[in-house]
Amino acid sequence: LGRDKDIEEIISSHLKGLGYKKISKIFNILRDTIGSIISKFKTYGTAANLPGRGRKPTISSRALSNLVRTAKKTPRVTTRQLQDDLMKAGTSASVATIRRALNKEGLHGRTQGRSWGPRCRLYLWALFEIV
Template sequence: MAKTKELSKDTRNKIVDLHQAGKTESAIGKQLGVKKSTVGAIIRKWKTYKTTDNLPRSGAPRKISPRGVKMITRTVSKNPRTTRGDLVNGLQRAGTKVTKATISNTLRRQGLKSCSARRVPLLKPVHVRARLKFAREHLDDPEEDGRMRKNAELHPKNTIPTVKHGGGNIMLWGCFSAKGPGRLIRVKERMNGAMYREILSKNLLPSARALKMKRGWVFQHDNDPKHTSRAMKEWLRKKHFKVLEWPSPSPDLNPIENLWRDLKIRVAQRQPQNITALEEICMEEWAKLPTT
């Protein structure tokens, strides 16, 4: 038999108040949406003990004392990366022997749950200074400032592995600005510097023209080695591209990640059955992406 949800202290007090006002158990139950038997039990407890509070229940006592609960809760709050093993060892040193499962159950009752820390790039002082400089320089940029955005092609997030039953994935290159998405193409071979320059040559400027970008727009791509090579920088200089300075390592600053996420969700909802269908659906859904 499933355990019923316990009534709140406020509801139990209302039951007693209505009883004292002369209401019947049936009337109280209908008014508060509570079973008549439950209403009767609460009234009987109140008559016997003069309280609606929960009384001590039978059963084995908790393995961790209230003081121990406070200790492990405080430890986890101060250092969220504390492991269950650390807490088990800490309690054992204090004379309490428990399992990791007991630790998990205790923390769960305190409203805490376990999770894995997100892996992020290790930032050296020079990286921190570069990020701070980047933020200060662009703090007052207007929201409508349209910049072309280019993805990190070989980043795993930019593959679309959504063919049903594990049928494979494809790699895409795309760009967008504040005016909407530009071109999207499938990359069928392993990306290198020469291929990257060819993709930009054939797709970036046509995208800018199609989006009617004003003169002086800024090109943004991250610090992938193909993007920062001497040959790439020289090619961009000859093409007169204005490139946004990009602090390293800062993949979290790349706004196109949000676009890839939206595209993946849309594609997954259509459940492509093969690689050909996957590519077609990607192109269709990319064209439907909103401009804002």
């Protein structure tokens, strides 16, 4: 049996009037676990995982959509600049968090663009002078 089926069976056997020890022996699960499942059922009316578990996101969905829009509009913007924009909006998040969020949205490589080096500039100058 799967976990959900087990929990349903545990609750139904409790409602039938079986004690914790008997339920524990039937399902080969610790008595404390049986007790916690049943107490959760009594408290919330269900033994399913309740919403709101886990860490809350630091960047709201609205702020994330603003970041994505800004990053798509100006592809050369750096994550540090995006962080400053986010701070002005009232949300604080690290550069790594912003980069991770943008990567999930399919945007990669928020680094400052490199300027032309002296060697490359010389090459380009020579190329265009010849033509």
